[in-house]
Amino acid sequence: xxxxxxxxxxAKKTESLLKKVADDFAKNQVNEAIKYSLLDGxxxxxxxxxxxxxxxxxxxxxxxERIAMAxxxxxxxxxxxxxxxxxxxxxxxxxxxxxxKQFGEDIAVLAGDGLLNLASETLLGGVCSQNxxxxxxxxxxxxxxxxxxGGQAIDISKTKxxxxxxxxxxxxxxxxxxxxxxxxxxxxxxxxxxxxxxxLCEFAKNFGIAFQIADDLLDAESDKNLSFSNLLGIDGAKDxxxxxxxxxxxxxxDCFAKEKLSFFEQLLDYxxxxxx
Amino acid sequence: xxxxxxxxxxAKKTESLLKKVADDFAKNQVNEAIKYSLLDGxxxxxxxxxxxxxxxxxxxxxxxERIAMAxxxxxxxxxxxxxxxxxxxxxxxxxxxxxxKQFGEDIAVLAGDGLLNLASETLLGGVCSQNxxxxxxxxxxxxxxxxxxGGQAIDISKTKxxxxxxxxxxxxxxxxxxxxxxxxxxxxxxxxxxxxxxxLCEFAKNFGIAFQIADDLLDAESDKNLSFSNLLGIDGAKDxxxxxxxxxxxxxxDCFAKEKLSFFEQLLDYxxxxxx
Numbered sequence: 001x002x003x004x005x006x007x008x009x010x011a012k013k014t015e016s017l018l019k020k021v022a023d024d025f026a027k028n029q030v031n032e033a034i035k036y037s038l039l040d041g042x043x044x045x046x047x048x049x050x051x052x053x054x055x056x057x058x059x060x061x062x063x064x065e066r067i068a069m070a071x072x073x074x075x076x077x078x079x080x081x082x083x084x085x086x087x088x089x090x091x092x093x094x095x096x097x098x099x100x101k102q103f104g105e106d107i108a109v110l111a112g113d114g115l116l117n118l119a120s121e122t123l124l125g126g127v128c129s130q131n132x133x134x135x136x137x138x139x140x141x142x143x144x145x146x147x148x149x150g151g152q153a154i155d156i157s158k159t160k161x162x163x164x165x166x167x168x169x170x171x172x173x174x175x176x177x178x179x180x181x182x183x184x185x186x187x188x189x190x191x192x193x194x195x196x197x198x199x200l201c202e203f204a205k206n207f208g209i210a211f212q213i214a215d216d217l218l219d220a221e222s223d224k225n226l227s228f229s230n231l232l233g234i235d236g237a238k239d240x241x242x243x244x245x246x247x248x249x250x251x252x253x254d255c256f257a258k259e260k261l262s263f264f265e266q267l268l269d270y271x272x273x274x275x276x
Numbered sequence: 277x278x279x280x281x282x283x284x285x286x287a288k289k290t291e292s293l294l295k296k297v298a299d300d301f302a303k304n305q306v307n308e309a310i311k312y313s314l315l316d317g318x319x320x321x322x323x324x325x326x327x328x329x330x331x332x333x334x335x336x337x338x339x340x341e342r343i344a345m346a347x348x349x350x351x352x353x354x355x356x357x358x359x360x361x362x363x364x365x366x367x368x369x370x371x372x373x374x375x376x377k378q379f380g381e382d383i384a385v386l387a388g389d390g391l392l393n394l395a396s397e398t399l400l401g402g403v404c405s406q407n408x409x410x411x412x413x414x415x416x417x418x419x420x421x422x423x424x425x426g427g428q429a430i431d432i433s434k435t436k437x438x439x440x441x442x443x444x445x446x447x448x449x450x451x452x453x454x455x456x457x458x459x460x461x462x463x464x465x466x467x468x469x470x471x472x473x474x475x476l477c478e479f480a481k482n483f484g485i486a487f488q489i490a491d492d493l494l495d496a497e498s499d500k501n502l503s504f505s506n507l508l509g510i511d512g513a514k515d516x517x518x519x520x521x522x523x524x525x526x527x528x529x530d531c532f533a534k535e536k537l538s539f540f541e542q543l544l545d546y547x548x549x550x551x552x
Contacts, residue, residue, distance in 0.1 A: 030429035031421060081389060086381035105362035106432050109385065110425055113357060113392065117420040120396050124413035130404050137400035144393040145307060149386055153306035156382050 003266030010051050011044035017069050021122065033103040033111035034118070038076050040094055046071045049182035052263045053200065056256060057190035063126040067135065067189065070119040071182050074143045077115035078152075078178075080108055087156065116143075135189035142181035147173055155225075162226050168209070170226070176208025199255035206248035207268060213241040214274045245272050279542035286327050287320035293345050297398065309379040309387035310394070314352050316370055322347045325458035328539045329476065332532060333466035339402040343411065343465065346395040347458050350419045353391035354428075354454075356384055363432070392419075411465035418457035423449055431501075438502050444485070446502070452484025475531035482524035483544060489517040490550045521548050 018038055025031040047068035054064045083090040083098040084105060091101050100108035123136045141147060151173025154160055160170075183204035187197050213228045217237055220229035228237040245268050252261050294314055301307040323344035330340045359366040359374040360381060367377050376384035399412045417423060427449025430436055436446075459480035463473050489504045493513055496505035504513040521544050528537050 028429040081385055109357055110428055114421045114425045116392050117416055120416040121420050124416060128406050128409040133404040140393055140396040140400060144397050145390045149390045152386055153304040
């Protein structure tokens, strides 16, 4: 099956899993806001990474589904809070009014909180094992103050410096850590060897940064913030995109048979060409 | 040891545990805001309930400490977000500027998010067992959209009705569920019997509601919202306080030897007299 078809199938699976969770929601505005933001038919790249990593190990079960759903919930909550007037103040998200525009700021704050909490509930609804426990722990290390929130803390800091070191730290934490959560927490759950875990973590980190650079290049004209295209220029950013893409691929090839890597190779290629 | 001394000792223990966690924080404004709100020398009633419930079963270990810390983190994050301008818009919390007043709204939103995430990290840093896994699951069920956040969703709703049924639902979810998290998740971890868990849950629910009524009575003159004192008058609210207190005590007496219950009895008595 080709890459885009796989991506679409995984997105459909994710949508249907999340819909089942949302069907049990009590009727109130906060839950409506959660549904509005969570069930928006996005690409579901993060759940796709979970499913395709699990496939590397021949695993598919309810716990894998829970990891996929939980990380999408964490991603969605971070977007809701990022869009708030006191943060990025974005009125639109994926072509429709952002959560606080549609429901009000108070409800958007609670919807974000509710989603982060729901990620914990979703993960803890699974079957307990030492590997699963460790994988859940890894997810929240990636999304917390030493990961995604740590990156956001630097991003909103009034004293941040406009240099490459800051940009790399910010990108690794704000974007790449949640990509690492998808790939590495699934690998931990699936019983990956130490070498496999290390390679997959490095792949995910490099792909996560490459993904952010491609995003920066797409937004190059409108973005006023510290970004790869603003700091290095278009050509400099493209060089970095290629560098991180190569590094990501090398890591994988070290550890898995080439015929197993088709999805990941095509994903890197797709990301590389996004900005053309 | 008398009740107030026990409470002070538990508060001191909690403060020192939380300080150790905060010592490892990276230096940034979000982490400073988390420390500011978390390490404020409060009564630490919720951690105290965790420690004293564990004592009923003769248990004290690192996992119990983690349950105590995590619930205090969840409580603190809910206060930071509750105080935001788009929510209750409170400038002060426990005699000092609220988190967003001190650090700005964007940092306060992230500090709350960071604390909720830190609660997960703290719990998942413990030693895995089926009972512990189940107890963590219970914590997040209590704090989520079917618990604390569900209660807040009704509280901020513009269409909520001013009746006793709504008030009971709101109080049980917004306040009592986190009290239930303290007592029942600890009981689950300590291997309580089904009967013990049921009794402790009912105790915690009734004490949680009684605690909120005593709070309502203290704020009776300033509070304009739906509250026990506003809906039932001072005398009506006092009757309800006595009713829930009696119910809480009856549940405990059914299940544990009287000599083990001294802390809980004195706690109910202390709460009953708070408003005099």
